[in-house]
Amino acid sequence: MAQLPPMATILPKMRLVTLMLLLLAVCLPAADPPRIWDDEALKDWATPVAALGVRPGHYSAAEYYAIPGDNLKTYPVYHPNREPKGYWEWLQKQRPEPLVDASKIRSARDWAAAGQRAFEDLDNVFFRTDDPKLIARARDPEAFKDVFLLPDGSIIGNRWVVTEKGVVLGERECALCHVQFTPSGTVAFGGPAGVEPAGATDRNPAGVNLVPLAYTRFFPGDNFLVALWRSYTVPWNPDPRVEALKEKMTHPPGALFVGDPGTFARFHGSPWAQTKVPDLRGIRYSRYIDASGTHRMRGAEDLARYAAFVNGADPMTFGDHQILTPAQRKIRLRYADEVLYAIGMYLMSLDAPKNPNPAPDARSAAGQKVFQREGCISCHVPPDYTSGKLTLAQGYNPPADHPNADDIVRLSVGTDPELAMRTRKGTGFYKIPTLRGVWTRTRLLHDGSVASLEEMFDPARVQPDHVPGGWKGPAGDRRGIPGHPFGLKLTPEEKAALLAFLRTL
Ligand code: HEC
Ligand code: HEC
Incomplete structure (x- = not known):
């Protein structure tokens, strides 16, 4: 109680409920943290x-x-x-x-x-x-x-x-x-x-x-x-x-x-x-x-x-x-x-920050329709904009009794398989990321090779002479960024609408 100001000075200013809550908080026992390294978990x-x-x-x-x-x-x-x-x-x-x-x-x-x-x-x-x-x-x-x-x-x-x-x-x-x-x-x-x-x-x-x-x-x-x-x-x-x-x-x-x-x-x-x-x-x-x-x-x-x-x-x-x-x-x-x-x-x-300057409603509403029509919602399921599931890295065929079987979507989006297949982080999977807050990200895909939503949905990004806007990878400056083919065949208007919608999430 030592840190509190004298009761007499604050009592008149406080509503009874607030006071009771405060007293309760002060009297509550301090919380012990759970045991973090728990064999069962x-x-x-x-x-x-x-x-x-x-x-x-x-x-x-x-x-x-x-x-x-x-x-x-x-x-x-x-x-x-x-x-x-x-x-x-x-x-x-x-x-x-x-x-x-x-x-x-x-x-x-x-x-x-x-x-x-x-x-x-x-x-x-x-x-x-x-x-x-x-x-x-x-x-x-x-x-x-x-x-x-x-x-x-x-x-x-x-x-x-x-x-x-x-x-x-x-x-x-x-x-x-x-x-x-x-x-x-x-x-x-x-x-x-x-x-x-x-x-x-x-x-x-x-x-x-x-x-x-x-x-x-x-x-x-x-x-x-x-x-x-x-x-x-x-x-x-x-x-x-x-x-x-x-x-x-x-x-x-x-x-x-x-x-x-x-x-x-x-x-x-x-x-x-x-x-x-x-x-x-x-x-x-x-x-x-x-x-x-x-x-x-x-x-x-x-x-x-x-x-x-x-x-x-x-x-x-x-x-x-x-x-x-x-x-x-x-x-x-x-x-x-x-x-x-x-x-x-x-x-x-923490929650993903909201875009302070989203595009006008009409455009993002049109983009939402594109998002539904193109099947994005099957993986980036609203309202979390992810199903939370794991997709297969190219080349992986998990056994039927895989312990994470319930969370596995048995298809691959075809992005670079190196991390998920060859390293010690090689689970064989890429998780479906949430798109909440995607407007603030300047690196996209697991390897950060894509630097903007414009680049992500630019069909030229998969071509071998593309210069990745983000991480260039080991082969030098030019290389196609493979995979995630969704939304690569949109008209310019549809693409603008989709991006406007994504920037509202
Ligand atoms: C079959 C599931 C699936 C579908 C359908 C799908 N995505 Fe994805 N999406 C993924 C996965 C998996 C990744 C991460 C891949 C990686 O990191 O290698 C991803 C990544 C992204 C990213 C990059 C996010 C980041 O932070 O790296 C954006 C943006 C995105 N998707 C938007 C869309 C849009 C828009 C559509 C529809 C046009 C769509 N996705 C359709 C599974 C899907
Ligand atoms: C040296 C740089 C570095 C430091 C230091 C670091 N991180 Fe990270 N962190 C990363 C990178 C890179 C990834 C992505 C790893 C991956 O996807 O395999 C990551 C991933 C994560 C993730 C997973 C995020 C996701 O979307 O799956 C969490 C959570 C995290 N870090 C928390 C922490 C915390 C807490 C600390 C301090 C104890 C920490 N990190 C220290 C670089 C760092």
Whole structure:
């Protein structure tokens, strides 16, 4: 009760109902997060890998909870000339604080609010460093020339983390990638990637690249190249381009992870089969996570598990195939359940943003008719604009007793099968994405090869001399973007109407 203003001053201003609700909220017990790493829920969480017919392995709850959960508040790294007065000295005096304090949480809304902070401010533990040279660099104005600044003068990449051993330099986790730059110069964390800001684009100060350090910690015993190779190698179907990485860097390092401002090669994927950084504002309409539906999405707890999974709760075993060495396979990092659950609750609370400037009604009404006539509704079923189901990647014929059989549409839209068939994310499926909020996306299809709705429904996009507007892929600039033939044979008026309708969703 200590934080409340004296009752006498607020009582007369409040209606009785409000007061009772307030009292109830204060008296409610703090909510404990559910146990995120739950053996029962994990049993049928992951989708089997098509080529093997087995689900990827995971840690048991006993293994997972054998190590303590990380839960540390992080602080902005400012352009040194924009630091609030006395900030650095103030930071040195801070004690470690929880990023998510479950004792203050009483309602679903509290979880979502805490989750927004966690999603935006979480740092990746493997990036933390107390190296005085790097810390000095992150406070040197010379290093900030090409760095994108948020309106308050702070940066997107690095964060300061107050630990038991003092202030260390860290790096943002989720929001480092899940960030949309808007034309007004601000950002929307959780929005789709694809457009870089005009002017300064670097996330981190020059000379502060913590990625190699993090990789060698995540993959102890490996040099950076071997760690890279291990991120993508497919033992049951090796890709010579990935195997070559073990010996030498075949591309500029940036191009390997980030093929395009909107795509990224995550663990288990491939630099040659990248995935777009998707819009998370609308994940609530999905029944599967990732473009290839690697995991079920049954609610906040599955999103929490996914946040754990992409941060090392992943032994990388596939049947008899082990990707990691025994030392690497031991669980070495986990976030506290309250951090993960808060993130899951936050992501579930998000909805796709509505277009502030939709086209006139008559045109979008005509477009809605085209949408129905062309059969789009059979997969992009209103009102979610997805059935939530999985379509087949070209070449996959799942067994009748596939554990996800109820969600499988037995046809292929014929988009590039590389990710779903050849990588460790190779479930054999592409999920049907929701079209809610599609007006704000600048990368379309799983690989982000398409950059606009105009390009998506342009018949020229499938021709071999097409230059993809988004991710160009490994073969160079010109290549047809195959598949998803729906809506490619419309008259110009019908196409304009369809696009106007899609932009209202
Ligand atoms: C290095 C960049 C990067 C970081 C860091 C990152 N993500 Fe992602 N995220 C991606 C990419 C790329 C995909 C698409 C993967 C795919 O489709 O296979 C993705 C997919 C997802 C999805 C699935 C979305 C969908 O539509 O299926 C969720 C949920 C998600 N990320 C949440 C998170 C959370 C939570 C964090 C922090 C714990 C995080 N991500 C950190 C790049 C990143
Ligand atoms: C048979 C099911 C099916 C039908 C019919 C269908 N789609 Fe799709 N659609 C998909 C799948 C699956 C994807 C994702 C493919 C991928 O990522 O490789 C997709 C992707 C899209 C995308 C890109 C979304 C994004 O964020 O990447 C748009 C836009 C789209 N469809 C619109 C339409 C329209 C408009 C129609 C009708 C003219 C239509 N679709 C018909 C299954 C379908």
